[in-house]
Amino acid sequence: MTVGLEHYIALSASLFAIGFFGVLLRKNTLVIYMCLELMLNACNLGLIAFSRYHGGMSGSIFVFFTITVAAAEVAVGLAIIVALFRKRQTVQVPDLNALKN
Amino acid sequence: MTDLFFYIFAAITLACAFAVVFSRNPVNAAMFLILTFLGMASLFVMLEAYFLAVIQVLVYAGAVVVLFLFIIMLLDVKEESKAKLKPLTLVASVIGFAILLVGVVGITSSDNIKATTETLPEAAGATLKNFGYELFTTYQLPMQVTGFLLLVAMIGVIVLSKRVKTD
Numbered sequence: 001m002t003v004g005l006e007h008y009i010a011l012s013a014s015l016f017a018i019g020f021f022g023v024l025l026r027k028n029t030l031v032i033y034m035c036l037e038l039m040l041n042a043c044n045l046g047l048i049a050f051s052r053y054h055g056g057m058s059g060s061i062f063v064f065f066t067i068t069v070a071a072a073e074v075a076v077g078l079a080i081i082v083a084l085f086r087k088r089q090t091v092q093v094p095d096l097n098a099l100k101n
Numbered sequence: 102m103t104d105l106f107f108y109i110f111a112a113i114t115l116a117c118a119f120a121v122v123f124s125r126n127p128v129n130a131a132m133f134l135i136l137t138f139l140g141m142a143s144l145f146v147m148l149e150a151y152f153l154a155v156i157q158v159l160v161y162a163g164a165v166v167v168l169f170l171f172i173i174m175l176l177d178v179k180e181e182s183k184a185k186l187k188p189l190t191l192v193a194s195v196i197g198f199a200i201l202l203v204g205v206v207g208i209t210s211s212d213n214i215k216a217t218t219e220t221l222p223e224a225a226g227a228t229l230k231n232f233g234y235e236l237f238t239t240y241q242l243p244m245q246v247t248g249f250l251l252l253v254a255m256i257g258v259i260v261l262s263k264r265v266k267t268d
Binding site: 010025044069 | 111254261
């Protein structure tokens with residue numbers, strides 16, 4: 001069975017699902033953030049696959065912008081995590097319950 | 102032959118993605134994240150997006166994961182405590198995962214998507230030259246906005262990590 005678009009889309013969506021699973025399951029903020037990156041990357045793979053089978057290069061350009069935005073997002077998010085750690089001395093989600101009750 | 106490579110790289114990527122989710126130590130998770138990104142970069146190469154594959158390795162496997170490792174070391178995050186996962190969390194996560202996967206199978210096994218993939222068009226030539234040309238002509242405005250976004254992110258990070266004096 002030759003590899004076609006549907007294989008790439010299936011792989012991309014499975015990676016997205018794995019990332020989503022990690023976001024739901026893990027308690028460490030940093031690992032949750034890694035799983036978010038995984039989800040972003042899975043979307044990139046889908047975009048590139050669609051772009052390749054569509055025949056244009058606008059999808060690739062869009063991925064370029066996505067990567068840029070993701071890099072900026074990582075920098076800001078990690079700065080937020082560091083600020084959070086300074087204030088609360090933990091990055092475990094169950095301990096960050098200031099808004100509970 | 103290319104099919105074989107696709108399956109190898111797909112298996113590596115999926116296995117490493119699972120390892121990211123399940124490894125207890127955040128450093129191990131970051132290392133598996135590098136492997137996942139490298140596997141994806143090789144899939145980009147198979148889709149003839151060579152420039153994006155290079156960017157993927159440089160930006161993601163390079164900058165982003167190094168930033169993650171730096172923060173992990175800086176915060177000295179201990180290995181996840183042995184506190185058991187709540188069963189409810191586990192069940193809810195698995196259900197969410199399963200629903201997404203079922204959706205995927207439903208979409209990719211439909212006939213619509215198969216009909217479009219029978220003919221593979223010529224590669225659009227996503228080469229570095231074409232990228233540069235497109236970025237500075239058709240996509241000039243998004244390019245400028247992205248640059249501005251990077252500036253804003255930089256300022257935001259500086260503001261966030263400045264130690265606020267509390268007295």
